[in-house]
Amino acid sequence: xxxxxxxxxxxxxxxxxxxxxxxxxxxxxxxxxxxxxxxxxxxxxxxxxxxxxxxxxxxxxxxxxxxxxxxxxxxxxxxxxxxxxxxxxxxxxxxxxxxxxxxxxxxxxxxxxxxxxxxxxxxxxxxxxxxxxxxxxxxxxxxxxxxxxxxxxxxxxxxxxxxxxxxxxxxxxxxxxxxxxxxxxxxxxxxxxxxxxxxxxxxxxxxxxxxxxxxxxxxxxxxxxxxxxxxxxxxxxxxxxxxxxxxxxx
Amino acid sequence: xxxxxxxxxxxxxxxxxxxxxxxxxxxxxxxxxxxxxxxxxxxxxxxxxxxxxxxxxxxxxxxxxxxxxxxxxxxxxxxxxxxxxxxxxxxxxxxxxxxxxxxxxxxxxxxxxxxxxxxxxxxxxxxxxxxxxxxxxxxxxxxxxxxxxxxxxxxxxxxxxxxxxxxxxxxxxxxxxxxxxxxxxxxxxxxxxxxxxxxxxxxxxxxxxxxxxxxxxxxxxxxxxxxxxxxxxxxxxxxxxxxxxxxxxx
DNA sequence: CGAACCCTTGACAGAAATCAACTAAGGTGG
DNA sequence: CCACCTTAGTTGATTTCTGTCAAGGGTTCG
Numbered sequence: 279x280x281x282x283x284x285x286x287x288x289x290x291x292x293x294x295x296x297x298x299x300x301x302x303x304x305x306x307x308x309x310x311x312x313x314x315x316x317x318x319x320x321x322x323x324x325x326x327x328x329x330x331x332x333x334x335x336x337x338x339x340x341x342x343x344x345x346x347x348x349x350x351x352x353x354x355x356x357x358x359x360x361x362x363x364x365x366x367x368x369x370x371x372x373x374x375x376x377x378x379x380x381x382x383x384x385x386x387x388x389x390x391x392x393x394x395x396x397x398x399x400x401x402x403x404x405x406x407x408x409x410x411x412x413x414x415x416x417x418x419x420x421x422x423x424x425x426x427x428x429x430x431x432x433x434x435x436x437x438x439x440x441x442x443x444x445x446x447x448x449x450x451x452x453x454x455x456x457x458x459x460x461x462x463x464x465x466x467x468x469x470x471x472x473x474x475x476x477x478x479x480x481x482x483x484x485x486x487x488x489x490x491x492x493x494x495x496x497x498x499x500x501x502x503x504x505x506x507x508x509x510x511x512x513x514x515x516x517x518x519x520x521x522x523x524x525x526x527x528x
Numbered sequence: 529x530x531x532x533x534x535x536x537x538x539x540x541x542x543x544x545x546x547x548x549x550x551x552x553x554x555x556x557x558x559x560x561x562x563x564x565x566x567x568x569x570x571x572x573x574x575x576x577x578x579x580x581x582x583x584x585x586x587x588x589x590x591x592x593x594x595x596x597x598x599x600x601x602x603x604x605x606x607x608x609x610x611x612x613x614x615x616x617x618x619x620x621x622x623x624x625x626x627x628x629x630x631x632x633x634x635x636x637x638x639x640x641x642x643x644x645x646x647x648x649x650x651x652x653x654x655x656x657x658x659x660x661x662x663x664x665x666x667x668x669x670x671x672x673x674x675x676x677x678x679x680x681x682x683x684x685x686x687x688x689x690x691x692x693x694x695x696x697x698x699x700x701x702x703x704x705x706x707x708x709x710x711x712x713x714x715x716x717x718x719x720x721x722x723x724x725x726x727x728x729x730x731x732x733x734x735x736x737x738x739x740x741x742x743x744x745x746x747x748x749x750x751x752x753x754x755x756x757x758x759x760x761x762x763x764x765x766x767x768x769x770x771x772x773x774x775x776x777x778x
Numbered sequence: 779c780g781a782a783c784c785c786t787t788g789a790c791a792g793a794a795a796t797c798a799a800c801t802a803a804g805g806t807g808g
Numbered sequence: 809c810c811a812c813c814t815t816a817g818t819t820g821a822t823t824t825c826t827g828t829c830a831a832g833g834g835t836t837c838g
Contacts, residue, residue: 322754341666343674344750350669362659371666371754394655401651405644408658409612415665416591416621419600422672423712424593427794454817462673467794469818484817500594504572504621677826704785714827719786734785 279310279383283333286356287383292407296400300393307389312381319374319382326363326370328384332356335380338456339372349459351418352377352452361407364390377452420505427463431471432499434461435480437506439489447488454485529560529633533583536606537633542657546650550643557639562631569624569632576613576620578634582606585630588706589622599709601668602627602702612658614640627702670755677713681721682749684711685730687756689739697738704735 284305287293293301308331313319319330322341330337337353350372353359363370364387394401421430434457442448450457458468472482478498479491489495501507534555537543543551558581563569569580572591580587587603600622603609613620614637644651671680684707692698700707708718722732728748729741739745751757 341670341674341754343670343752343755346674348670348673350666350673362662365655365659366663368663369754371663371670395648395652398645398648398651401648401655402645405615405651405654405658408655408662409615412612412658412662412665413616413618413621415662415669416600419665419669419672420591420593420598420621422669423598423600424591424596464795465817466796466819470794473818502593504591504619505593715785716787716828717826720826 279305279333283356287331287333290356290358292358292361292403293400295403296393296397300397300400304385304389304393305383308383308385310381310383312379313376315376315378315380317376319376320360320370321373322370324370326360326366326368327387328360329358329364329387329390330360330374331358331383331385333381333383335382336377337374337380337382338377339374340459341372347459348462349456352456352460354451358407361404362411365404365408367391417505422462424505427461427467428471428474429499430461430463431468432475432478432480432495433501433506435475435487435489436495436499436501438487440507446490446492447486450485450487529555529583533606537581537583540606540608542608542611542653543650545653546643546647550647550650554635554639554643555633558633558635560631560633562629563626565626565628565630567626569626570620571623572620574620576610576616576618577637578610579608579614579637579640580610580624581608581633581635583631583633585632586627587624587630587632588627589624590709591622597709598712599706601664602706602710604701608657611654612661615654615658617641667755672712674755677711677717678721678724679749680711680713681718682725682728682730682745683751683756685725685737685739686745686749686751688737690757696740696742697736700735700737 287305288301293304308328310333313335319337332353332355334355336355337359339350339353339359341348341350359374360370360372367387394404421433425433438448438450439445452460454468455465458465461468463471472480475495475498477494479489479494481488481490537555538551543554558578560583563585569587582603582605584605586605587609589600589603589609591598591600609624610620610622617637644654671683675683688698688701689695702710704718705715708715711718713721722730725745725748727744729739729744731738731740
């Protein structure tokens, strides 16, 4: 692992307050590994052996039942995932696969648990991280239950734009079919939902979204800090703290 | 507070491992209060001032947006709620109202935070509790995104039955309109969904549900431990540890 | 007894999934 | 370089599902 990556992990809220020796122990117990795109990291139902820290690439967390599948969230560097399952020593509720070539640190769950038992500061950070994850999922549930597909998409577009500092135009960070799944609709329906958003000031050109009338879009989306933010990192596709190295396109 | 109630709280996973003096401090800092039915305890968006512990009655947590409203979960004695917001010192994401005459202990959030900073065992229990809450919401999201309304209802019926030891018949613990909202549909739609479940071995008589063909119901619901359980207490309407005093009807 | 309220039912409209066909772009191999 | 294949995305036609509106039955409670 490069020193800069180590520093990035250390800077994460989950790790920044812990003792230096605890941090060392975690990373020394962990394995750094690279994976090709489209590789299954684990499947739901397996025992949670490792806390995963993504330092390069992109990972999809998805759930399946019967023949159906749904994207639950997408993780970008530098971010951690699957913390709760490790803590509870319980089976994963979601599956994970890489979307790009990715590099991960995998910390064995027993080491993780040992460290936050011995380092109160890390225990505090874990509490905070979990509370944040919990709230992120509650928000996702709220948008699913309270908004129509069209409204969810409108809110998503608005939030992405605000993540880019309120830019009127941005490029979708993921494929449309995955976005559709994340927002709880089919790919066909997403395509049509984008069409209806023409009336609400949103134009689409391939992967690029252009907001032509922000007021109209706000009226449609009715963004709400108790669902959409204000902390953009708390929920959504591409949720976690982004790497300092900002690539314009994915 | 009666001693027996104190003992019940102490027996909760969240409180059972902490030091005695920490537990005393929490309860001494807290207020015990009774509320009539249908009373709003707090509204989403307010600052999270208190951890709530329900010792008698029933409380609904619900979310709203624009003119819409949706039941997120229902809390029964003895259970806690709103832990995550207290930890993060953030606004409530959900509103709460009593469904019956209820008695609550309300622990000021600053005391809560002080105690788990000073009592590592309580910090551990908090981590565990939060991880469990997180997984409960993920499960709820999964059922919303992966199953149709009919399948969600079938799974709910099956789970309720299994909570009663696999009884072929049970009484709904909440009003149907609330169940509908919890399951992500309208009351009218729930009514129709029950009708279609006649083909899957479920009969309805008022608040009483009768499973006439369990195999057929299982085929429809395709229950999955990664969504529906196995720990029934982790999610769902009437989720938390039930009071020892079992009333047959609510 | 009357007034709410819950639940149900029917009729309808809107939303969304499904199925199928078609386009466009990118990659592969001849 | 081109023919071919695969895949993402779109579009249309159709069906299914779901929400909405309206009305009526039953219950509870004042």
